[in-house]
Amino acid sequence: MLHTAEAISRLGTESAFEVLARAQALAAQGKDIINLGIGQPDFRTPDHIVEAGIKALRDGHHGYTPANGIPALREAVAADLHRRHGVEVNPGNVVVVPGGKPTMFFSVLMFGEPGTEIMYPNPGFPIYESVIRFSGATAVPIALEEKNGFAFSAETVLSQITPRTRLIIINSPANPTGGVTPKEEIDKLVKGLEKFPDVAILSDEIYSQMLYGGREHVSLLQYPEIRDRLIMLDGWSKTYAMTGWRLGYAVWPDALVQHAIRLCINDHSCVNAATQYAGLAALTGPQDAVGKMVAEFDRRRKFIVERLNALPGFSCVDAAGAFYAFPNISGTGLTAREAQDRFLNEAGVATIAGTSFGAWGEGYVRFSYANNIENIEAALDRIGRLLAG
Numbered sequence: 385m386l387h388t389a390e391a392i393s394r395l396g397t398e399s400a401f402e403v404l405a406r407a408q409a410l411a412a413q414g415k416d417i418i419n420l421g422i423g424q425p426d427f428r429t430p431d432h433i434v435e436a437g438i439k440a441l442r443d444g445h446h447g448y449t450p451a452n453g454i455p456a457l458r459e460a461v462a463a464d465l466h467r468r469h470g471v472e473v474n475p476g477n478v479v480v481v482p483g484g485k486p487t488m489f490f491s492v493l494m495f496g497e498p499g500t501e502i503m504y505p506n507p508g509f510p511i512y513e514s515v516i517r518f519s520g521a522t523a524v525p526i527a528l529e530e531k532n533g534f535a536f537s538a539e540t541v542l543s544q545i546t547p548r549t550r551l552i553i554i555n556s557p558a559n560p561t562g563g564v565t566p567k568e569e570i571d572k573l574v575k576g577l578e579k580f581p582d583v584a585i586l587s588d589e590i591y592s593q594m595l596y597g598g599r600e601h602v603s604l605l606q607y608p609e610i611r612d613r614l615i616m617l618d619g620w621s622k623t624y625a626m627t628g629w630r631l632g633y634a635v636w637p638d639a640l641v642q643h644a645i646r647l648c649i650n651d652h653s654c655v656n657a658a659t660q661y662a663g664l665a666a667l668t669g670p671q672d673a674v675g676k677m678v679a680e681f682d683r684r685r686k687f688i689v690e691r692l693n694a695l696p697g698f699s700c701v702d703a704a705g706a707f708y709a710f711p712n713i714s715g716t717g718l719t720a721r722e723a724q725d726r727f728l729n730e731a732g733v734a735t736i737a738g739t740s741f742g743a744w745g746e747g748y749v750r751f752s753y754a755n756n757i758e759n760i761e762a763a764l765d766r767i768g769r770l771l772a773g
């Protein structure tokens with residue numbers, strides 16, 4: 385019998401990958417499955433980005449790069465943040481990593497240990513709670529409520545801070561809810577944090593370019609008063625349809641950036657070189673593909689929210705960002721998990737139970753609209769027939 389460390393048994397998972405595997409297994413048996421489960425754009429990476437990756441390989445970029453990323457890429461990230469958020473960022477504070485997830489893991493490893501507390505959104509991206517538990521810290525949920533459009537409340541966050549709080553994780557626009565926290569609430573949070581100067585903040589802004597209905601993204605980088613303790617996570621996966629390339633970054637404060645670079649050296653050395661050149665082309669090249677993709681998501685968003693609201697027992701708030709709708713399904717009499725299983729097994733539609741995103745997700749199911757309108761329509765027709773039958 386192997387004696388694995390206790391911590392490994394505390395590691396959770398991301399159910400989207402398990403549902404994907406089940407959906408694929410059903411499809412392999414000949415079942416017709418529509419996948420509204422997975423959280424990745426159904427678009428190809430734009431051609432000029434793909435070409436830049438291929439060219440980098442042809443040009444001989446086959447070796448290690450600096451652990452924090454090639455200088456030109458970190459400079460391009462700083463320029464992009466200036467263009468989008470009007471903020472000055474020193475490229476020396478940018479650490480390029482393989483995707484969005486490593487920054488979460490590194491932040492939690494830096495602050496989490498037994499006896500400490502880390503706050504995280506619930507329902508939220510499941511990896512937050514998983515890695516907090518893994519670290520031995522206590523995971524303190526920030527309850528996100530439908531009545532607030534799933535925005536977080538500054539008051540809730542501030543009222544839960546204790547002398548043991550080391551890190552607060554926030555995410556807007558949010559997975560799985562599509563919630564976007566308004567600027568007034570972020571202003572309130574930042575103001576309230578003045579009283580707690582030794583609490584760090586991880587702001588996961590991976591959906592920063594996916595907002596609808598005229599909403600504008602508010603980056604935590606825009607608050608100079610917390611820059612010395614802010615870790616701002618963003619990346620290429622969602623914006624440029626690059627989930628499989630594995631490329632993301634964070635802006636780290638001076639006090640933490642060397643720890644982050646050491647974690648890279650210990651963990652993966654650097655992101656593969658060709659991917660970094662592709663990421664550089666994404667930031668410095670034409671941005672029209674991003675606008676087109678977001679416009680298409682917006683079209684689907686309106687469609688899916690309307691159709692979900694028409695299903696018996698469903699009610700769905702207007703999804704403001706990302707590419708998820710998170711309807712309340714409690715009127716169907718099903719639990720979140722029952723709904724997920726029945727939609728998949730009986731209607732051939734993959735969705736994700738709200739409880740996969742934390743206990744506060746009971747009564748909800750996540751529908752990703754990263755699929756075409758025809759499939760979304762067919763999926764909702766099938767669920768409608770299942771509920772009627």
Ligand SMILES: Cc1ncc(COP(=O)(O)O)c(C=O)c1O
Nearest residue numbers: 423483484485509559590621632
């Ligand atoms: C809120 C949030 N942060 C980060 C990530 C991770 O992104 P990546 O695939 O780049 O690791 C995801 C992916 O679904 C996400 O939803």
